[in-house]
Amino acid sequence: MDTKVLKVSDNVTWIGVLDRDIVTFDVVMETRYGTTYNSYFINAEKKTVVETVKEKFWPVFEKKLRQVTDPATIDYIVVSHTEPDHSGCLSRLLQIAPHAIVIGSGNAIRYLSDLIGGNFPHRIVKDGDILDLGNMKLRIISAHNLHWPDSMMTWLEEEQLLFTCDIFGEHFCHEGMFDDVIPPFDDAFRYYFNVIMKPYSKFMLQAIERMRHLPVKAICTGHGAILRKNWKKYVEVTEQYAREYLQNPISNRVCIAYVSAYQNTGLIAAKIGEGIRSAGAIDVEILDIEKMELSTIEQKLVEASGIILGCPTFNQNILLPIYQVFALINPIRDRNKLAGAFGSYGWSGEGVKIMTSLLISLKLKPIDEGLMIRFTPHRESLEKCKDWGKKFGTEFLSRDNKP
Ligand code: FEO
DSSP: OOOOOOOTTTEEEOOEEEEEEEOETTTTTEEOOOEOOOOOOEEEOOEEEOOOOOGGGGHHHHEEEEEEGGGOOOOOOESOSSSSHHHHHHHHHHOOOOTTEEEEEEHHHHHHHHHHHHHHOOEOOOOOOOEEEESSEEEEETTSSSTTOOOOOEEEEGGTTTEEEETTTOOOOOOOOOOTSSOOOHHHHHHHHIIIIGGGGGHHHHHEEEEEEETOOOEEEEEEEEEESHHHHHHHHHHOOOOOHHHOOSSSSEEEEEOOOOHHHHHHHHHHHHHHHSSSEEEEEEEOOOOOHHHHHHHHHHHOOOOOOOOOBBBBBEEEHHHHHHHOOOOOHHHOOEEEEEEEEESSSSSHHHHHHHHHHOOOEEEESOOESSSSSHHHHHHHHHHHHHHHHHHHTTTOOOO
């Protein structure tokens, strides 16, 4: 069993856990480097734990916690964000820390009531509040919508440590933990920003403004590296990514993602692509997604401002890979993107109707009811596909599809 704890500063110890084996996070986000769930113990007069870890790691977490303190003496448990990868052990921790008070935003305390069920001792805090730890102070810095409405950061003034939970994190697992010890992780950092934080770029810039003046010694994240040497670099690149996104939230790219059993739907995809390009300067990406990794598909969805899905009708339904694409669509991120559906069919052709209706449910904007072609597209129907593509491209260029 992993029992390693790490000193971050005189009175703060990392007691998080390593999850090397995770393949996808939240089921869909690829974690090729694994991840960590970072928890910290502050050995102040008022003993404090910042975040817990995913529930399945309770035995490891408990062992680490007992190395640094008797849980019965814990005064505060700070929950910066309630998603279960951070709050998953809270319930069990409260059982062995009967005097502990849970500290969180109003939203966090509300969410926790549902997550762990029932009441628990708590204190709601807001931006600027100070949590008195006796010989130290924790200042609350609101980080609303990064990436949930409950999120906040905390600043331990005396040790100059900023606890940020998901913010400035990445999915990367290495027992060295510190940014100056572990192998390069910049690609994991960028991917994490793109998939999790990008839609909240406006809030990210606000959070960075709130922490900019702080004399930080280290940023204690909730996932991946503890940033002690290059924290400025990671704050700066985050700011840069957020500004880039806000300056140009609409890319010039349309993504056509399809599966095709006999290449009929593939032929339609190619012709639609031709039609879109004929409408003007649009970057069209056509993807046969059958064997593509979900993380790659998700990245393509993030980058595109127009999303078209193609699937043949099979047994009055669509095929699993396309359902997976629907699972990757994030209505917060992809809301109002121009969209469309197409596919080959033989008898009744329900596939296109199903896709169009799901696109609407996920808050995208289909240009019409979709394009259905019976069996194999020949000359006339290929022209129809091209025309449909041109219609899509023309609407796309009108930019009425602004997010
Ligand atoms: Fe790491 Fe949003 O949970």
